[in-house]
Amino acid sequence: MKAALLLAAFLAVVITALPAQQSDSLPEARVSLELEVPGIPDAVSVNVPPVKQEQMEASTSRWVNLTIKQGDNLARIFQRNKLSASDLHNIVALGKPVSSLKKILPGQELGFKITSSGELLAIRYKKNAFDTLLINRQDQTFVANWESATPETIVAFESATITKDNPSLYHAGKAAGLSDNIIMKLSHIYQWDISFALDLRAGDSFSLMYEEIYVDGEVVKEGSIIAATFTNMGKRHEAVRYTDIAGRSDYYTPEGLSMRKAFLRDPVHFSHVSSSFNLRRLHPIHKKVMPHRGIDYAAKRGTPVLASGDGKVTIRRQNNASGRYVVIQHGEQYTTKYLHLSAFGKGIKPGQSVKQGQIIGYVGATGWATAPHLHYEFLVAGVHRNPKTVSLPKALPIAKDELKRFRDSVSPVLARLESISGKGYASLPSNNRSSGG
Ligand SMILES: [Zn+2]
Incomplete structure (x- = not known):
């Protein structure tokens, strides 16, 4: 009973403590500033191409569109385009609605509507893919108005295979046209199940469906991964x-079990780990001095070493064999050890609680090591075990009374991934895209 309670408490900590790294659907709320906007046609014309306006109003005014350069500010741009300093003053005096103009960035687009006599009629400032500021002359002063574009979400599909030429998740993902961001998200989904640092084999393959957010026909942001399969x-x-x-x-x-587990597969992010060729070279060193009971991760000195699970630091010490090392106790049964560190993580000392994924030290070559690597050990009830084969506590599954809702929600998604990816991914083109979702 006591053990069960402890385990439950432990899992609760694991679950609540994990970072919300997947909560990234749509961005920061956008404030739309409702100022008085008279019936000036341009106030609502953000989606109308400038060319059209030029044609309509060619006789009296034209749009000058420019891209902001390094070191630009609004005053310089006004000067360069021979615009009135008093107009600039009046625009800046609008205050908060135009405060973004003080923080213009190189690469952003700025447009000026100017009459044939050089009078400024309007400014259009594209802050980002979603938000555009429009400033229109109204008599002797100006009014500012923000417009928000309506993003459209498209579901993209990709599939890739680990090969000799593309031996890592990163290489295979890049070869399939995935961004670093999506590859990272994919590695996070599987970080409890698959060792991307040590366990990938030629022929391993993956498929995924993810959101792409479009504005005016252009991808402006990637959303979440909707579903994935990794063999x-x-x-x-x-x-x-x-x-x-x-x-x-x-x-x-698909059965409603959480992908999260009490322990990460790799205490070093896969993107920092060198090829297994290097790892094999390290083994003879250990064999001379002690039976090798851990897993070695060859990585550059200074690479962050992560606590593989929530727990409490029991040892932070240095000796001849292990160099600088840390031992973490996880609940009653589990212990992990991290050896040969170049330095300890901030605040890491005996008695200190640590969260899964927290930096507890940095890869080094202290102690009996000829090259920088992390020697990682995993013990159950004091006995060295292979974390790959030991059965580990899991995070809570979908609650029984929510299972129907879960199935109704995910079944169509999984069916779609299945139908697109099939069982044999190899024959697929690498760049299928389908709209909808
Ligand atoms: Zn080792």
Whole structure:
């Protein structure tokens, strides 16, 4: 009973403590500033191409469009374009609605509507893909108005295979045209199940569906991964995103089990780990001095080492063999050890609680090591075990009374991923896109 309670408490900590790294649907709320906007046609013309306006009003005015350069500010731009300093003063005096103009960035677009006699009629400032500021002359002064573009979400599909030429998740993902951002998100979904640092094999493959956010026909942002499947050493791992009744989004297996586990597969991010060729060279060193009971990750000195699970630091010490090392106790049963560190993480000392993924130290070559690497050990009830084969506590599954809602929500998504990816991914073109969703 006591053990069960402890485990439950431990899991609760694991679950609540995890970072909300997948909660990234649509951006920061956009404030639309409702100022008095008279019936000036341009106030609502953000989506009308400038050319059209030029044609309409060619006789009296024209748009001058420019891209902001390094070191530009509004005053310089006004000067350069021979615009009135008093107009600039009146525009800046509008205050908060135009405060973005003080923070213009190189590469952003700025347009001026100027009459044939050089009088400024309007300014259009494209702050980002979503937000445009329009400033229109009204008699002797100006009015400012923000417009928000309506983004459209398209579902994209990609599929890739690990090969000799593309031996890592990163290389295979890039070869399939995925961005760093999506590759990172994919690695986060599977960080408890697959060792991207050590366990990828030629022939492993993955498919994923993810959101792309479009404005005016252009991708402006990538959204979340909706569903993915990863076949690693013959085992297929499916994951699907689900937003529960409480509004919390996370990834689950098709059966409704959480993808999250009490321990990360790799205590060093896969993108920092060198090829397994280097790892094998390190082994003889250990074999001379002690039986090798851990996993070695070859990585550059200074690479962050992460706590693989929530727990409490029991040892932070240095000796001849292990160099600088940290031991973490996780609940009653589990212990992890991290050896040969170049430095300890901030605040890491005996008694200190740590969260899964927290930096506890940095890769080094202290102690009996000839090259920088992390030697990682995983013990259950004091016995060295292979974290790959030991059965580990899992995070809470979908609640029984929510299972129907879960299935109704994810079934169509999984069916779609299945129909697009099929069982044999190899024959697919690498760049299928389908709209909808
Ligand atoms: Zn080792």
